[in-house]
Amino acid sequence: MAPDVAALRKCLLDVSQPIQKRTHAAFVLRTDGESEAVSAIGEALRNKQDSALLRHELAYVLGQIGDRKACPNLIAVLSDENDDSMVRHEAAEALGAIGEVEAVPVLETFVRDSVPEVADTCRLSLDLIRWRHQRGEDASLAQEKGQIGLDKSPYMSVDPAPADRVDVSTAELEARLLDTSLPLFARYRAMFSLRNRNTTEAVAALAQGLKDPSPLFRHEVAYVFGQMQNPASVPALRAVLEDGTEHRMVRHEAAEALGAVGGADCEGVLARFVRDEEVVVRESCEVALGIAEYWGESVAREVVESSAS
């Protein structure tokens, strides 16, 4: 049952392999999470010739694993101003997820980066690290167990901000989400609470967030829609993917979210954009179709079984 890390590493580093397969290898390595996997992912991340989509995913995976040994590679990527902005953004986010103090100076440097999504992500990560220090070491663990009065997350992800308190009304969360005068960290907290609630009202509130002036903010909304897998989000996600003038990072997240929701409608939309002019978008559609198919097998069987019983 233990994955063959050497074979996965080889697949990940072989740029001639299809992106779907390599992305899957990255996620199997994430599940493994041991130091050999971390070093394989770090090695692939440093290859600037590789696809920006895959590399940004690798930075994300390193943040999710949470092993501090990944920090030097992530710091190197964030510090290279010639590198792709999506990859740098994800490296900054991963440094926040890992939460090591050694990342603070570099995050403080690039909080003034010329690319807004990189600068804003550095700010978010600094706020997250500060929040965790204020709450103490066990803050994220306690949140996972729903012990500190925050909206409990049903997802296995390390988020760029904690959820808000459970006693905040959905209407208030919506107001916080859309209030551009608040720090991004506070607005993200409202976003993750709405995600955890996953009601029709929450979906409607989040969909308004897709009109926000910040591409970073919009991409995060699309990402949480992918987690929620709520069919009510499909029209909003579809509009994002269909808008050729939208930021590639946002369209990419919308595509992957549609893949996570799955079903014939979503797959039909994705199929139309597998040849998009933007590399990141077309690769995302390819990966999303693979995910939709992967999850679809069990969903299809579940439908057949529940209608038979």
Added chain:
Amino acid sequence: MAEEAAATIEDYDFSGTTAGASDVFPSEAGQIKKGGYIMIKGRPCKVVNVSTSKTGKHGHAKANFTAVDIFNGKKVEDVVPTTHTTYVPNVNRSEYQLLDIEDGFVSLLQEDGGTRDDLKLPDYPEGFDQEILKAYQDGKSLSLSVLSACGIDQIIAYKEEA
């Protein structure tokens, strides 16, 4: 042998089930643990192992269930996303005093003093029916355990009355 057949059922938890309840109730797949029950391919099963895989960027996971059919002991497997709804059978176990065996059908004494005559000797495990029959014919006073789920009632253990 009789003790052994009974012992395999001892760890079943029958609390919280009531007569007249529906056959199954919904549960999130991620909530079903080792030792619990799950419906697989329309059959009530007991979970002997469950492992979770993380497969995508959104943190979704699939639960891989290995289970045994509670009535025929067949090993079955299923893979379900942890956030999806799956079904858990209501499983009940009752003890009856054996009164008679005729043409493969047993006659059981119910708590209210009436008799129950609709149950056959079990087909599973192989030879178990002959074992019960022999014990009965040897003149032993027997008590039978009947497992009920999804409209199926089956004798799954017997013991000699003290």
